Amino acid sequence: MVQISKLVDDCDARLDAAAIADFCPNGLQVAGRDDVRRLVSGVTASTALLDAALACEADAVLVHHGYFWKGEDARIVGMKAARIRRLIRHDVSLIAYHLPLDVHPELGNNACLAEVLGVPSPAREPAMGVAGLLWHGALAEALNADALAARIGEALQRPPVHVGDGPARIRRIAWCSGGAQKLLPQAAALGVDAFVSGEISEQTTHEARELGVHYFAAGHHATERGGVQALGRWLAQRHGLEHRFIDIDNPA
Structure with missing residues (x-):
């Protein structure tokens, strides 16, 4: 008590x-x-x-x-x-x-996603004025888009929506839980192959195609x-x- x-x-x-x-x-x-x-x-x-x-x-x-x-x-x-x-x-x-539980390096939503995605020792970047909101790192081994989608779906119990024209093999990824699809251009600027968040907007598909990255919308609720x-x-x-x-x- x-x-x-x-x-x-x-x-x-x-x-x-x-x-x-x-x-x-x-x-x-x-x-x-x-x-x-x-x-x-x-x-x-x-x-x-x-x-x-x-x-x-x-x-x-x-x-x-x-x-x-x-x-x-x-x-x-x-x-x-x-x-x-x-x-x-x-x-x-x-x-x-809310945000304190997105950014925390051990207990936060993005820290939990790092385990799900299989990214050891991720880095964190400021985004939307919040320190450490955008996470990125390298997978232990490169995966194709279908394999990464399957990993996400199995871990979060929800198949992600996948859009974009990224490389055939995905190694470097970025992620931010919840409704962070607007961070896709910032994530792409980090040189990643894929970005994972919770939601998808109409423009997200076009951005992912034109930026040359994969985007996985894994569910706002599921990622948090x-x-x-x-x-x-x-x-x-x-x-x-x-x-x-x-x-x-x-x-x-």
């Missing part, structure tokens, strides 16, 4: 959250009971995840995608009100970390399952908590 304030302080320190400008508040977003024994983690604080967490009698919910995004309607009405009402009625806390699980496991080991990751299916 641990107090929620201690839990959040530990996360803040481990992820260096205060040093990263973000599109939402990181840390404790909705305060519940003081003591935490059971922690549920998930990618997005949807109603389905909250209901599953309540069924598990969780004291706190840890997510990558929480609430109160920059530019959204600040009023707590409609769907947002229904979600927050669930948490408050049951005295359950919501903890969320790793970090929140890693952080949840770290908290469970540190504080003796019960931790369960609940995966709410999302094909996007």
Whole structure:
């Protein structure tokens, strides 16, 4: 058992959250009971995840995608009100970390993708004003596009969308979890053969073809399952908590 304030302080320190400008508040977003024994983690604080967490009698919910995004309607009405009402009625806390959980060199989404992709000792570059957001490195052995797509699909349980006209053998790759398809030109400038992210836009296909690289859209949700699980496991080991990751299916 641990107090929620201690839990959040530990996360803040481990992820260096205060040093990263973000599109939402990181840390404790909705305060519940003081003591935490059971922690549920998930990618997005949807109603389905909250209901599953309540069924598990969780004291706190840890997510990558929480609430109160920059530019959204600040009023707590409609769907947002229904979600927050669930948490408050049951005295359950919501903890969320966005960019700090993308860039962390050990627990982050991109660190987890490095293991999936099989890239030892990756390098990190600044992107969109965030230090260490774009990762790149060399595969242990070169693969063709079909083989890399199969590796990604098996690891993330979702076949990626593959576009582009890259080299026949892929050795150097770059990646960024989530909706980072806009980083494709920056990744290509690093001289990579392929770029992996979560989403694809209309222009992404044309960019990949014209830049001469492969692009793999592996799913926003799928590429961001790793970090929140890693952080949840770290908290469970540190504080003796019960931790369960609940995966709410999302094909996007």
